[in-house]
Amino acid sequence: MNERNSPPANAPFGDRLRHYRDRLGMTRPVLGGLVGRSPDWVKDVEGGRLQQPRLPMLQRLAHVLNVGLDDLVGGPVPIASYTKGAHGSLSSVTDALTDYPIDTGDITPLTSAELAGRASAAWQLWHGSARQRTAVAVVLPDLIRQGRLAARLHDGRERRAAHRELARIYHLVQLYLAFQPVPEMVLLAGDRAMTAAQDSDDPHAIAVAAWYMNHIFRNSGERDAARIDLSQRAMKLLDPERGGEDLARWGLLQLACALSHAKSGREGDALRHWDEAHRAARGLGRAYAHPWLVFGTSMVDAYAVTIQADLTHGGTASRLADRLDLDALPSATRRSFHLTESARAYLMRREPVAAVALLRQAETASPETLKFSPWARSAILELSETGTPATRRDAAALRSSLGLEAA
Structure with missing residues (x-):
């Protein structure tokens, strides 16, 4: 500090x-x-x-x-139970992140197509598993090393393609590390992702790296102007009129600006950018969800709850939460996250029964997402000690199943 x-x-x-x-x-x-x-x-x-x-x-x-x-x-x-927890494979992932391939004389790197296949499979694990950190931790260390080797040893177009896939790998590393007691590693993963994206010369990769850097800046709370400026500069690399990947990433960056403004309490700017994100999602089709970014109308609608909660409009946030169809989100971790945000909205309205019910649904969707949510950890601990006997009992059961027992 x-x-x-x-x-x-x-x-x-x-x-x-x-x-x-x-x-x-x-x-x-x-x-x-x-x-x-x-x-x-x-x-x-x-x-x-x-x-x-x-x-x-x-x-x-x-x-x-x-x-x-x-x-x-x-x-x-x-009391460790009240602070960020660490996943059991954290050291193996951070060791791979901080390792440097030096002696590469006899190594044949993966082709960019092979690397893309492995990266896509890892992203499928992340979205498809209820215990996504445990699932991806098995493949991430080797995937990091293979990605760095390919980006180093290839030349020309193949090298740029390898850098594009390496950026995707680093995004997944950032998500794995998030909300664990290694903030410096989260920043390192984000910075490396942006560097790899720029080395790929791919506007799509740079736009996604800006989205994930926005998360880092927003959680740090000290780079408000930087995170919005980065998103807006990355948007200029895209042509939303082309639709498809350009429109999806353009909408994603509009959503990043909306979330940043909401975190800072600028309601008008937040809602203006959310409207643009929603327009982009509608332009891609009601049933559209990006294969690994999951951007689409369901995701944008769900983030409206977060925006309203950050703006301290608990009533509006909870009403929006009631209308969500989270089953349409093809990601267990996203369903759990947005259920947790819905619980936050209800707790702002001092409705602990609804909040606990939503937290239980979030645990069902993805216990690891819930466990590594700082807000959920503190809310569950508080709810297990206050409120009605029923809410205390249910919250205490969540506290026990997530391993949040006080020392």
């Missing part, structure tokens, strides 16, 4: 909370809405009239403010 962006080491919790809220330019009503509390609650916590919240709420505040728990409270948080 940059010291200029940190409060004094001995600052009380209320001052630290106000510091990080002010750093994002976030008002008390916005922060309160995002964590399911009133503006007066935020004011009382910042003023020291209320004590430091319990750990589930701390986790939610830290997530919204894009700051570590230790930074928020001014010291170590000893």
